[in-house]
Amino acid sequence: MTDLSPLIAVVDDDQRLLESLENLLESAGYRAITLSRPELLFEPGRLQSVDCVITDISMPGIDGFELRDRVIAARPGLPVILMSGRHEIAEQIRARTPPEPFFRKPFDGRALLDTIERLIASSRA
Amino acid sequence: MDNAEAEATSQMAEASRWYRAPAHDVEVSEAVLRQREQHLQLLVDTLPTMVWAAEPTGEPSYLNKRLIDYVGIVLNDLDAPDRSRLQMAITSSVHPDDAAAVGQALGHSFATGAPFAMKYRQRRADGVYRWTDGRAEPLRDASGEIVQWYGVSFDIDDEVRSAEALRRAHDKLALSSQAAGLAELAASIAHEVNQPLAAILASANALERWLMAGNPERALQSARSIMRDASAAAEVVARIRALFKGTAAARQQHDLNSIVGEVAGLLQEDLQRWDIAVELDLGRALPAVTVDRVQIQQVLVNLLRNGIEAMEKTPRGRRAIGISTRQVAGAVEVEIRDTGSGVDAPERIFDPFYSTKSDGMGMGLAICRSIIEAHGGKLWTKATGPEGTSLVFTLPIVS
The missing domain is CATH 3.30.565.10 (Histidine kinase-like ATPase, C-terminal domain)
Structure with a gap:
């Protein structure tokens, strides 16, 4: 791994999930920072350093939707991937157009990695 | 004598029975008495309710116009050779399911002098049964003897039906909110289980990659994460089971x-x-x-x-x-x-x-x-x- 590999921020209030996603991202050659609280993403300088954000939707305080809006306001074009373990949220999101990057937990790690790769490539294009 | 005339005469006669003129008023001329009766007749027929009167024994002696129009029965219709007017009135105007109870309640009132109050279905002239609130009280003379029974009845069908509709809507709401509660509970459980499953899947995918990349340390670490998170998932399931089982054995x-x-x-x-x-x-x-x-x-x-x-x-x-x-x-x-x-x-x-x-x-x-x-x-x-x-x-x- 070099410092040039993309940096992915993972936001979730479940520590086990943070660890496993960090592991998955590292196994695919990415660098990862894990954040157990959404507000940590907005600490000075942090958002400028990341290439993609993966966030849980159901979190106390700032939820995933608000986090996505704030990220897009601060850094337009930065890929944000939403995830949730709640089926009802998944149904809600899938009904939306245009479709937005979303994964319902549990999800296939390979599919997540493919999406990250595609979104980062198009954000850099 | 045509029918209407016969009815009018009969009603007039009934009215005098309905209104017991005090016996000492003998000096009052018949014309004045007749006028007073007509006045009372008008009053009773104009009252916005159905009125009836009965002998102390319970035999119906008067029905006001509203009641006659409503049930489509005049007093003469209640005369039968083998049955009392009261029995006839009940069988011809009360819903068969309510007739026995109404008959019993009225019988009790007429026997004891206790006021009658009951809600029952009454047959309207068009054959439709409608909920009715019936009440009756006795008029007593100075010695306490019952002279006459006076009764009123109100059509309360609309009120009863709207109350029933309200209750039904309430029941339905309670049921659906119960179902909503269960759905919410199921969603929570799914979320609880999906969290560790998501971690397991991500770690398993990482494990595969580390193995292919020839990094046994990270592969081993991934395997341990999987075991830990699988236990967590199993714990969630056990916990949910315990929640629903609620056995006293664990206490x-x-x-x-x-x-x-x-x-x-x-x-x-x-x-x-x-x-x-x-x-x-x-x-x-x-x-x-x-x-x-x-x-x-x-x-x-x-x-x-x-x-x-x-x-x-x-x-x-x-x-x-x-x-x-x-x-x-x-x-x-x-x-x-x-x-x-x-x-x-x-x-x-x-x-x-x-x-x-x-x-x-x-x-x-x-x-x-x-x-x-x-x-x-x-x-x-x-x-x-x-x-x-x-x-x-x-x-x-x-x-």
Whole structure:
């Protein structure tokens, strides 16, 4: 791994999930920072350093939707991937157009990695 | 004599029977009497209700015009060789399902002089049965003897039906909110299980990659994560099972203070992270309670987390949670106070649909309440003023 590999921020209030996603991202050659609280993403300088954000939707305080809006306001074009373990949220999101990057937990790690790769490539294009 | 004329004559005769003129008024001329009768007849027919009169024995002696028009029966129709007018009136105008009860109630009133009041279905002239509120009271002379019975009846069908529709709507609402509660519960459970499953899948995928990349250390680490998270998933399932089973077998005698201490320790990290001061006020030498330790822990964790979340908007210096235990009559009482934003609808927070929280626990106060109630205790909210909420539960003392 070099410092040039993309940096992915993972936001979730479940520590086990943070660890496993960090592991998955590292196994695919990415660098990862894990954040157990959404507000940590907005600490000075942090958002400028990341290439993609993966966030849980159901979190106390700032939820995933608000986090996505704030990220897009601060850094337009930065890929944000939403995830949730709640089926009802998944149904809600899938009904939306245009479709937005979303994964319902549990999800296939390979599919997540493919999406990250595609979104980062198009954000850099 | 045509029919209308016959009826008018008959009604006039009935009217004089309906109105018992005092016997000492003999000097009053017949013309004046007739005029008075006509006046009364008009009054009785104009009253916006159905009126009838009966002999002391209960035999109908008068029906007003509204009643005649409504049931489509005149007094003469009630005359039959083998049955009384009362029997005829009941069989011809009361719903067959209500006839026996009406007959019995009227019979009781006529025999004892007690007022009659009953709601029953009455047959309208068009054959439609409509709910009716019937009432009757006796008129007594100076010696207390019943001279006459007077009765009224109101058509209350619309009111009865709208009340029934309201009740049906209410039942339906209760049922659907119950279903909503279950759906919410199912969603919470799915979320609880999906969290560790997501971690397992991600780690398994990483494991495969580390193996292919020839990194056995990271592969081993991934395998360990999988085992840990799979156990966590199994625990969730066991916990849910325990919640629904609610067996008394798992219950043992415990000191509630020690369970409170454990849970406060368990949440120490959260409490510190949110700068929440914890004030413990534990009653001394509390009697033991027979509880499922894990379930009571779950209740305490939920209530404390609830309090922690309620203080999200409270300034950091003013965040505090107070936990107190004390002995009350036949039970041990635990109170958890926070200095949060309070609740608008204290009872609704126990509704599974209402307590939609976005955190991982997601089990809700509804489950806390069912656990406490399954232990023979109670869980409620206590008003603590404009700021803060107090949740209190009791557990019965072992006798």
